[in-house]
Amino acid sequence: MVNIDEKIARLRSAAETGEPDAARELGRLLSLTVTDPAEPGDGEPEFPEERWLRAAVAARPDDVEALTLLAGRLAAQVSHWENYWANNPDGMAADGKDESTIEQLQTEVRDLHARILAAGPPAPAGPGLDRLAELLDTRDTESVVTAPYSxxxxxxxxxxxSMVYTLTFIATDPDEIRWACDQWLTLSEGGMGELSFSTYVDGAETSRVDLDEHRDGASVSWDSVPVPELTGTLLPAGLPVSGARYSTVAYYGVALAGG
Structure with missing residues (x-):
């Protein structure tokens, strides 16, 4: 099993020297956390990946992986702030943000999406990029684009x-999704409520485990949790997914929804 904390420490050291590959990979891993493990906050989403993904894109403007990650994570912020604005505009204003924040992010994601297409993304990213375009209202939305990823x-x-919140983590590596879970449970002192783990193959949910049945205090006993190997086309990092439980939108990484 890969030690993700040690990997993040190595990547951070390299990224701080300006190494773009390290910055991109560090940003990808931090997209699976609500706060940077090196600077734990109060459990509210802080999008710690943004700094490093911006650095990676600045160093290599045509890096499709970095562009896709940044576009997806900024799009996840759009969803987050739209939800926040709809449910608690006063709280959002107290954070120094308003509708213009959402509009600015949307504009930037559209620009990044155009740059990704111009740079020539790999074929597996096609459905996810189409889904992202649809979510950005850059194409006809009458028929939802299906992105059948695993x-x-x-x-x-x-x-x-009426106040139900769901924190969702999306990843394709078993060690990383376990790490994301452990990080969250430590930060939140046991989580918000009902904890579940699902496997999707080609966009369809193939297994679902109630993790509350595998809890050991505030943590999960992963040795007792079946984690099937993924087959099919893996979700490219940064892109949104559609599936039985994600017919609206969920992005690679972590996102909070509800209200």
């Missing part, structure tokens, strides 16, 4: 009544 999904659902 991935793991971890969900923590909490709240009650």
């Amino acid at each position: 991935f793991y999904a971890l969900e923590d659902e909490g709240g009650g009544g």
Whole structure:
């Protein structure tokens, strides 16, 4: 099993010297956390990956992987702030953000999407980029684009009544999704509520595990949790997915929804 914390430490050291590949990979891993493990906050999404992905794109403007990651994570921010604005505009204003924040992010994601297409993305990214374009209203949205990728999904659902929140982690590496779960449970002191783990193959949910049945205090006993190997086309890092439980939108990485 890969030690993700040690990997992040190595990548951070290299990224701080200006190494673009390290910055891109560090950003990808940090997209699976709500806060940087080196600077833990209060559990609210802080998008710690953005700094490093911007550095990677600045160093290599035609790096399709970095462009895709940055576009996807900024698009995830759009979804986050739209939800925040709809449910708590006063709280968003207190954070120094408003509708113009969303508009600026949308404009930047559209620009990044155009740059990705101009740079020539790999074929497997096609459906996900089409889905991203659809979400950005750059194409006809009457028929939803299906992006039949394979991935793991971890969900923590909490709240009650009309206030239900779901924190979703999307990844394609078993060690990384386990690490993301452990990081979140440590940061949140046990999570928000009901914790589940799903496997998707070609866009369809093939297994679902109630992780509350595998808890050891505030952590998960992963040795008792089946984690099937993914087959099919893996979700390219940064792109959105569509599936039985994700008919609206979920992006590679972590996202909070609800209200």
